[in-house]
Amino acid sequence: MIAIIDYDAGNLTSVARAVTHIGFECIVTNDINEIGKAERIIFPGVGAAGSAMESIKRLGLDKAIKEAFSSGKPILGICIGTQIIMEYSEENDTKCLGIIGGKVLTFRFDEIRKNGAGLKIPHMGWNRILLRKSHFILSNLKEDDEFYFVHGYYPAPDDPEHLIGTTEYGIPFASVIGYKNIIATQFHPEKSGSPGLAILKNFCTWKPC
Amino acid sequence: MLSKRIIPCLDVRDGKTTKGIKFKDNVDIGDPVEMARFYYEAGADEIVFYDITASSDKRDIMIDVVRRVAETIFIPFSVGGGIRTIEDMRKVLLAGAEKVSVNSAAVKNPEIISKGAEAFGNQCIVLGMDVKHVGKSEKIPSGYEIVINGGRTFMGIDALKWAIDAEKLGAGEICLNSIDADGTCEGYELNLTSLISENVGIPVIASGGAGKPEHLYDVLTRGKADAALIASMVHYGTYSISGIKSYLDKNGVKVRKSW
Numbered sequence: 459m460i461a462i463i464d465y466d467a468g469n470l471t472s473v474a475r476a477v478t479h480i481g482f483e484c485i486v487t488n489d490i491n492e493i494g495k496a497e498r499i500i501f502p503g504v505g506a507a508g509s510a511m512e513s514i515k516r517l518g519l520d521k522a523i524k525e526a527f528s529s530g531k532p533i534l535g536i537c538i539g540t541q542i543i544m545e546y547s548e549e550n551d552t553k554c555l556g557i558i559g560g561k562v563l564t565f566r567f568d569e570i571r572k573n574g575a576g577l578k579i580p581h582m583g584w585n586r587i588l589l590r591k592s593h594f595i596l597s598n599l600k601e602d603d604e605f606y607f608v609h610g611y612y613p614a615p616d617d618p619e620h621l622i623g624t625t626e627y628g629i630p631f632a633s634v635i636g637y638k639n640i641i642a643t644q645f646h647p648e649k650s651g652s653p654g655l656a657i658l659k660n661f662c663t664w665k666p667c
Numbered sequence: 668m669l670s671k672r673i674i675p676c677l678d679v680r681d682g683k684t685t686k687g688i689k690f691k692d693n694v695d696i697g698d699p700v701e702m703a704r705f706y707y708e709a710g711a712d713e714i715v716f717y718d719i720t721a722s723s724d725k726r727d728i729m730i731d732v733v734r735r736v737a738e739t740i741f742i743p744f745s746v747g748g749g750i751r752t753i754e755d756m757r758k759v760l761l762a763g764a765e766k767v768s769v770n771s772a773a774v775k776n777p778e779i780i781s782k783g784a785e786a787f788g789n790q791c792i793v794l795g796m797d798v799k800h801v802g803k804s805e806k807i808p809s810g811y812e813i814v815i816n817g818g819r820t821f822m823g824i825d826a827l828k829w830a831i832d833a834e835k836l837g838a839g840e841i842c843l844n845s846i847d848a849d850g851t852c853e854g855y856e857l858n859l860t861s862l863i864s865e866n867v868g869i870p871v872i873a874s875g876g877a878g879k880p881e882h883l884y885d886v887l888t889r890g891k892a893d894a895a896l897i898a899s900m901v902h903y904g905t906y907s908i909s910g911i912k913s914y915l916d917k918n919g920v921k922v923r924k925s926w
Contacts (some may be wrong), residue, residue: 470735471761471763472765473762475737475738475763476741479738479741506788550777577669578868578869578870579869581669582790582839582840583669583670583870583894584669584670584923585668585669585670586668600924603925604670604925606742606743608765608790609790626668628668628748641829649741649743649765650741650742651707651742652926653740653926654741
């Protein structure tokens, strides 16, 4: 069973629908026992870092996620879920879970404009991934596959070893990060058509070593 | 680099798709869930649904359509038309849409943008704008005025000012529809589109007037649009999404080519 962590952060039904569509069982839950029992965990979300962290702490999910990570269970972060596993987010000046070292930074509008006139915030739409390191969940990735992004902030891991893939939007930023049993995407695999569903499917069978 | 998005737009009335020409003489052309699946498989980057159901007691049909679409396609889609309250937004988002679009309701009550953004995040809130060219005046300095009721009611609001205000209120995107160009198939309103797109920091979807791939090229380059809405040119099979995309790609516009 896959537990999709529910912390009042937006469109969780779309992740559940996608996982069901590819033939895996899942539950959307904020019950710590259910999360403890689950074989894998998806940590999704849209919204703002501040209110997300607030809900996570209020529901006691911070401990549950950290415990799941130390127990070696495969964990997939998506969008805000990916940002929350970092140490700190510039969004709402938020202290996050610190599973991956580094900060979550805002796209600096002026900087981005300088490098590519006319770029908008949020970074909304389809973009590519440049692999920096191979990873099982990205094993089907083709060069021209694109993924759906919608975000104004991005993770910046301290350790280059934690960088799996990057995406270009005025600057190159980390769009896939992870190590050990955690992997996290800034884009939405559940909204990225068949290349996205392939990533979800790979996650559902991934055995981290 | 971010791709320019090609977005088919489906008008839905009483649970069936229609395509209006200048908002009149709508004819039924199919089942919205099947059309959504067709466009998903054909390479659409996103899908927009407009609920043009007139009577409010039939609104729940649309929620059911949204739920079935969400189970069928795995790309983002938005729903507009008849969204008047935060509760309306919540229903549509919970049924599985990524975004909701507000138009007349936001003109009458701009707070719905800020309240919606606060409740669901800016990225969920699309401002739909229906705009008519009226010529520059003291009251309408840009020469473009906001209209509602399918173009029948002039609101005395400058379109450029409204776009900038809506961004400040928390809109995450603008879907900009030119009433003058809508249904003509003679091309998007390029001046209007570039004017709005260059003066806001959020993405702008151009709408109204698409008749051939060259029109999309124009609006995505000279018109500075981030995305282009299409309807008749694909609904009646005149063009395919992949055909449009390969035309754009050959002409140097970055589009998503693999799906």
